[in-house]
Ligand SMILES: O=C(O)c1ccc[n+]([C@@H]2O[C@H](COP(=O)([O-])O)[C@@H](O)[C@H]2O)c1
């Protein structure tokens with residue numbers, strides 16, 4: 001397939017989306033009813049098994065090849081004192097991911113997930129969005145395309161992850177433009193900024209909305225004007241997974257902002273996604289609520305990198321193990 005170079009190409013690629021298999025869902029519900037437990041006693045695990053059954057087209061779904069697709073990008077807005085860390089940390093952490101020394105390397109390993117890392121033009125930060133658009137449509141499409149291509153054709157579950165100093169400010173601006181509300185309600189402590197840093201973040205978001213009036217008109221335009229390359233790449237990867245019917249576990253606030261773009265630009269675009277966790281970033285709960293997503297975990301994480309998503313793979317595996325391995329009442333001779 002040719003790479004998309006316009007937002008229209010991107011939308012076209014998502015015009016005919018697969019639906020979950022209703023017969024497989026019913027078969028999974030039927031099997032679930034026969035397993036040796038009181039109905040509903042495995043709580044959300046039961047819903048997860050049925051949900052996965054729909055996407056995998058089988059009553060006994062399994063997670064065999066999960067992928068954590070990690071993207072890194074640099075942000076012009078980082079020059080405005082909106083992060084507790086300098087922008088060089090983005091590239092330094094990419095080296096750390098490649099050497100196996102970051103949190104996500106450990107969590108992807110114990111999740112049995114393949115970790116792929118894609119750094120996007122780190123020596124060419126996006127433009128400072130308080131002065132005008134962060135990216136051209138061409139640049140934004142190149143990042144969407146990089147994300148689309150990063151999805152492993154053999155993956156049966158995707159966890160998008162990100163690293164980008166300053167990106168909680170970009171994510172806050174995206175949420176404000178697409179979901180509405182005041183800048184102050186969307187900014188949070190990120191990597192750990194103080195009160196003054198928080199005020200600079202709110203100001204940057206307010207200036208960004210003023211400097212980019214087109215951002216409120218269209219979610220992909222918001223992505224171009226206020227987002228960043230790693231955010232656009234996550235949108236592209238989540239979209240590629242949707243086109244292939246591969247389930248997605250969303251990570252923290254920045255990943256959720258990338259998902260907001262897709263949810264609000266393509267009908268049903270996020271039907272294949274669950275929220276892995278609610279991060280400690282103040283506005284993450286509100287962003288999840290706007291998407292109608294109820295997070296699986298809440299562990300106070302605020303790291304990004306796909307860490308919350310990688311942790312939640314174990315929850316999906318647990319749902320599959322029970323659905324597949326439990327005996328039925330008839331098999332076990334247990335009175336139903
Ligand atoms: O995932 C989250 O909810 C999350 C919350 C706070 C910070 N982060 C990570 O921290 C970086 C952004 O923080 P900041 O303060 O530089 O905007 C970026 O690399 C994210 O992966 C991630």
Ligand SMILES: Cc1cc2nc[nH]c2cc1C
Nearest residue numbers: 085089163191303304305
């Ligand atoms: C050290 C460090 C690691 C990170 N991983 C994701 N975001 C990060 C931000 C910092 C500062």
